[in-house]
Ligand SMILES: N[C@@H](CCSC[C@H]1O[C@@H](n2cnc3c(=O)[nH]cnc32)[C@H](O)[C@@H]1O)C(=O)O
């Protein structure tokens with residue numbers, strides 16, 4: 001097993017605050033942090049001078065391969081965007097497109113400090129292949145629309161994905177079930193999803209209460225909010241990662257707390273699609289687990305989690321008319337520990353602490369926007385940019401070194417992604 005030493009670095013301590021010290025990595029795991037003794041004999045040493053080590057950021061909700069649709073259809077309403085532009089283009093996707101689109105997203109995520117992402121899409125074995133090859137960590141779900149004739153096939157594919165990839169790639173891949181949303185999955189289909197989740201012991205990743213229209217439609221059709229409807233079909237008993245939850249009532253929040261639903265908050269996507277503002281301060285106050293996500297590059301339009309941290313802090317201050325809402329430290333926590341808990345990996349990633357997986361990002365603090373250094377946490381939340389990311393370690397393996405991708409051929413990737421993206425919308 002390879003032993004690494006990150007020497008003389010400032011790091012975001014598990015106990016809070018920023019400290020100075022060394023990080024010893026043994027294989028995939030953080031062995032020591034703080035003062036590492038001279039008896040630690042590393043195979044490789046990384047000089048941490050002038051850098052800030054943070055836990056790898058967790059992108060709790062995306063559709064990686066949709067990066068192929070970046071800049072194709074902007075400035076539209078969600079339903080119009082999905083129905084007239086995105087779904088027709090997605091109908092032409094091939095397995096190869098999903099592989100290269102996912103690689104494009106993974107490359108962008110690694111370069112901006114994300115070490116784990118939760119994905120919902122199709123051709124998921126291609127995504128698993130890209131994850132396996134590139135070294136990133138991921139929680140994968142085969143997106144399912146519950147309408148005939150594809151519904152049954154989507155369930156079968158989800159089961160096969162779970163059997164083949166859950167726990168694979170040295171444990172870097174986790175598989176969930178991915179019913180797309182209440183408006184694409186009727187209750188009788190969701191009942192089948194619940195049965196499959198129980199059989200496999202799989203958790204669920206779903207879009208919930210994203211727009212006011214979705215909630216109104218659900219009320220009309222079922223006399224219930226999407227959250228209450230999901231509770232009724234038993235979905236919330238499976239362990240749920242719920243994307244958006246923008247339009248939720250205090251009663252919905254109570255149900256979610258009761259059923260320990262974890263939320264993926266996507267401020268960039270919600271703002272761009274004008275979906276609304278999720279009541280994140282109220283969710284946190286109620287004790288809910290909240291992580292941050294980018295959603296896809298087609299509704300964001302990048303996958304930079306440092307931007308989502310900043311947007312989260314700014315959006316909720318503005319919305320609540322309270323500059324004390326979501327302070328810097330909270331926003332960073334949501335993107336690290338909160339995100340890890342949201343995707344069910346809170347025991348292995350999201351923290352720099354002994355025993356946790358070595359999912360570590362080193363930020364280069366030499367840029368002008370890192371001076372003066374009154375408060376590193378403030379600099380991280382409000383001033384840092386994805387382009388400051390210098391080194392990325394996932395599961396103990398260096399995947400970005402001196403801003404260069406170690407597991408991805410960037411030139412080939414750009415060619416494939418560009419030609420494939422343009423072909424899809426021709
Ligand atoms: N509809 C697919 C499976 C869904 S995959 C995930 C889906 O989420 C869609 N998507 C992307 N962004 C959003 C969003 O913000 N809200 C709802 N759906 C989205 C995306 O286009 C993709 O179709 C099927 O036929 O099996």
Ligand SMILES: [Zn+2]
Pocket residue numbers: 061062063207243295296
């Ligand atoms: Zn989404």
